[in-house]
Amino acid sequence: MGRSLLDQAARAHGGRVIAALAAKFRDLDLAEEAFAEACLNAAQAWPKDGEPRDPAAWLYSVAQRRALDMLRRRGVRTRLVPDPPPQPPSAEDVMVDDARLIPDERLRLIFVCCHPAVAPDARAALTLRLVCGLSTQEIARAFLVPEPTLAQRLVRAKRKIAQAGIAFEVPGPEAWPERIGAVLSTLEIAYAKAHEDAAGAGQHAGYAQEMLDLTAVLTDLLPDEPECLAFAALVRYAEARRPARLDDTGAMTPLSEQDPALWRRPLIVDAEKLLRRAAGRQRPGPRQLQAAIHAAWCARADLDEPPPWPTVLALYDALLRWRDDAVVRLNRAVAVAEVSGPALALAEVDWLDSTAFRDFGPFHAVRADLLARLGRSGEALEAYDRALALGPAPAERLWLERRRGEAVVRTPLS
Amino acid sequence: MQYALVIYEDEALYGEENTPAWREIFAQHEAFAGELAQKGVLRGGAGLKPTATATTVRRAAGQCSLHDGPYAESKEQLGGFYVIEAPDLDAALAWARKLPMQGDGSVEVRPIIDGTT
Numbered sequence: 001m002g003r004s005l006l007d008q009a010a011r012a013h014g015g016r017v018i019a020a021l022a023a024k025f026r027d028l029d030l031a032e033e034a035f036a037e038a039c040l041n042a043a044q045a046w047p048k049d050g051e052p053r054d055p056a057a058w059l060y061s062v063a064q065r066r067a068l069d070m071l072r073r074r075g076v077r078t079r080l081v082p083d084p085p086p087q088p089p090s091a092e093d094v095m096v097d098d099a100r101l102i103p104d105e106r107l108r109l110i111f112v113c114c115h116p117a118v119a120p121d122a123r124a125a126l127t128l129r130l131v132c133g134l135s136t137q138e139i140a141r142a143f144l145v146p147e148p149t150l151a152q153r154l155v156r157a158k159r160k161i162a163q164a165g166i167a168f169e170v171p172g173p174e175a176w177p178e179r180i181g182a183v184l185s186t187l188e189i190a191y192a193k194a195h196e197d198a199a200g201a202g203q204h205a206g207y208a209q210e211m212l213d214l215t216a217v218l219t220d221l222l223p224d225e226p227e228c229l230a231f232a233a234l235v236r237y238a239e240a241r242r243p244a245r246l247d248d249t250g251a252m253t254p255l256s257e258q259d260p261a262l263w264r265r266p267l268i269v270d271a272e273k274l275l276r277r278a279a280g281r282q283r284p285g286p287r288q289l290q291a292a293i294h295a296a297w298c299a300r301a302d303l304d305e306p307p308p309w310p311t312v313l314a315l316y317d318a319l320l321r322w323r324d325d326a327v328v329r330l331n332r333a334v335a336v337a338e339v340s341g342p343a344l345a346l347a348e349v350d351w352l353d354s355t356a357f358r359d360f361g362p363f364h365a366v367r368a369d370l371l372a373r374l375g376r377s378g379e380a381l382e383a384y385d386r387a388l389a390l391g392p393a394p395a396e397r398l399w400l401e402r403r404r405g406e407a408v409v410r411t412p413l414s
Numbered sequence: 415m416q417y418a419l420v421i422y423e424d425e426a427l428y429g430e431e432n433t434p435a436w437r438e439i440f441a442q443h444e445a446f447a448g449e450l451a452q453k454g455v456l457r458g459g460a461g462l463k464p465t466a467t468a469t470t471v472r473r474a475a476g477q478c479s480l481h482d483g484p485y486a487e488s489k490e491q492l493g494g495f496y497v498i499e500a501p502d503l504d505a506a507l508a509w510a511r512k513l514p515m516q517g518d519g520s521v522e523v524r525p526i527i528d529g530t531t
């Protein structure tokens with residue numbers, strides 16, 4: 001029993017405990033190591049003594065003690081004095097039962113992990129590792145890189161933070177335009193990883209909850225930053241739809257076919273409030289438009305109501321003015337197909353740089369669908385096969401295989 | 415902590431030494447250094463003569479050879495550096511942003527090895 005409870009506790013509270021330790025000791029490695037040692041201690045102590053009333057407080061208190069031990073050992077090592085014997089967890093450690101005593105320093109930790117001086121490809125990974133408590137292996141899988149590569153990226157980033165003297169602080173308002181952008185982009189990547197995972201049924205569903213918490217912390221700190229509010233809204237809209245993202249067979253359900261009755265209304269209400277607050281600041285931005293696209297979908301009451309494609313298309317047109325990138329254009333093409341027909345949409349998709357999309361599954365999936373609707377079944381099958389060959393998540397694979405099967409049926413005499 | 419602010423600029427913008435244009439740039443640096451000194455954060459630094467005056471000692475496989483010119487030929491050249499005291503990277507970056515530049519260029523901010531540890 002200890003093992004699974006410990007895993008749960010580490011995942012649920014790791015970010016908060018590590019952030020508090022890092023803020024206290026100004027040392028990410030020390031914080032991480034001390035937390036790992038506390039987890040080891042827990043694995044031995046909890047099955048024997050019973051689980052503590054408040055696992056987070058237990059872990060924090062033990063990790064803090066371990067960190068002090070490590071610092072002492074480091075100090076004496078340089079003075080060539082033997083190590084003092086390690087202290088066992090005291091009765092006091094075991095008694096603590098109030099997680100409110102742990103200061104919430106996650107925001108500071110996020111600003112450190114997302115500092116523009118940290119390599120962009122390491123920021124999201126570092127945030128997921130330290131703030132969301134994902135293992136190196138899980139992150140490597142999410143980013144499609146070998147685990148040693150990712151581990152090295154993390155080591156390099158932590159070394160840069162320590163050696164370059166990046167402050168463990170939330171920056172002052174004068175630095176926000178630059179720093180908040182970096183934080184939001186990083187959280188966007190991190191959240192995209194959470195969202196694409198097996199349509200939410202998989203192991204990353206847990207850190208989707210973490211994203212809800214983190215964005216709440218961010219909006220508390222920055223209540224007047226419209227892009228920040230909009231990102232918090234976006235996460236809530238997307239999480240609201242999580243229960244509807246898989247059908248009974250475990251296949252992905254496209255947004256336009258999801259039953260709005262399954263969506264979590266309270267999250268949608270929260271999202272609407274946040275987006276209204278963002279709009280009230282009268283400073284438009286790309287994340288507000290993205291959240292507005294989600295809002296358009298979440299305004300649908302039931303499947304009888306027509307999908308909001310014209311609104312969605314208009315919002316994508318506006319978004320292009322902020323973010324003219326290939327992924328936005330690909331998403332826009334999906335709306336074009338519904339509003340103006342698949343021929344025009346296919347022309348737009350084929351106009352995109354296909355070499356950049358060679359290994360991007362959704363590009364081939366969208367093309368396949370458009371080709372199938374135009375009766376070009378042979379090409380459609382080829383595109384489905386390319387999408388499937390890129391190793392999609394299980395829920396997406398099931399859906400693609402089904403669509404491919406429908407395209408085969410439509411192929412005359414083949 | 416101490417940081418070096420290492421300046422890379424197109425040295426052609428500086429022109430010949432002691433011309434009025436060069437003196438104007440020099441004055442900008444004097445003013446910047448004066449501000450650093452007044453805030454008590456200036457620890458050192460130097461401006462370098464143009465790369466045409468540089469000689470590079472290259473060492474390969476234990477053998478040294480001499481070359482006329484800078485270590486790296488590029489559009490922008492290492493022109494000088496400041497050494498400052500700053501509490502953290504962001505504070506050092508703030509100074510780097512204020513550093514007088516003549517056009518496009520870069521300031522590399524590097525922590526300095528602390529000899530006491």
